[in-house]
Amino acid sequence: MANEVTYQLYIRLSRACRIQAGRLPYRRLPAGWYVYTGSARRNLAARVERHLRRDKPRRWHIDWLLTRREARVIHVVLSQAAECPLNAETGGEVLIPGFGASDCRAACGSHLRYLGSERPAAVPAESLHRRQPGLRALRTALGAEE
Ligand SMILES: [Zn+2]
Numbered sequence: 001m002a003n004e005v006t007y008q009l010y011i012r013l014s015r016a017c018r019i020q021a022g023r024l025p026y027r028r029l030p031a032g033w034y035v036y037t038g039s040a041r042r043n044l045a046a047r048v049e050r051h052l053r054r055d056k057p058r059r060w061h062i063d064w065l066l067t068r069r070e071a072r073v074i075h076v077v078l079s080q081a082a083e084c085p086l087n088a089e090t091g092g093e094v095l096i097p098g099f100g101a102s103d104c105r106a107a108c109g110s111h112l113r114y115l116g117s118e119r120p121a122a123v124p125a126e127s128l129h130r131r132q133p134g135l136r137a138l139r140t141a142l143g144a145e146e
Contacts, residue, residue: 004141006083007048008090009036009134010075010123011065019096021064027096029065032117036062036100037087045142048076052134061100062112073134075123078141084108091115 011034020026038060040047050056051066052073058064065071079086084106092113100111119125127133 004044004078004080005041006037006039006079006081006086007044008077008079008086008122009038009048009051009062009066009073010034010077010120011036012072012074012128013065013068014070014072017065017068017070019064019068021061021096021099024061024096024098029095030114030117031070033115033120033123034065034112035090035092035115035120035122036065036112037083037090038062038100038111039083044078045138048078048138049135052132052138061096061102065112074127076134076137076141077122078138083111087111087113 013029013031013034015031016028018026018028051062054067056063058067084104087108090113092115094110095114096112097109101108130136
């Protein structure tokens with residue numbers, strides 16, 4: 001397998017939620033699209049698959065979002081780019097300062113970014129109608145690299 005270490009989860013939140021992740025304060029997240037950028041040096045596929053499961057103990061900040069029924073991973077992108085520069089390039093708005101950024105030394109502010117209410121260009125339109133779009137996108141990304 002290739003050496004992708006960074007992943008981006010494109011998440012659709014079907015309605016606004018108040019979430020309180022780990023020790024962060026409560027914040028309101030508007031409905032719409034989010035992208036979460038993370039990395040795993042080992043077992044990247046297993047890490048992403050864990051993100052795609054709703055039923056799990058909450059460990060990382062992102063778990064507080066992805067265990068919500070309103071949140072769904074619609075698309076997954078893998079990359080060999082370093083996590084923080086990729087996050088910075090992706091743009092978007094920081095709504096929860098410090099989210100997913102506990103071990104970030106690049107002043108990202110947050111590894112969860114709000115992209116607005118329109119489907120981001122990186123997300124294929126047909127993904128919205130698939131049953132397990134995140135898993136499918138992950139498998140396609142992994143398969144394409146073999
Ligand atoms: Zn960072």
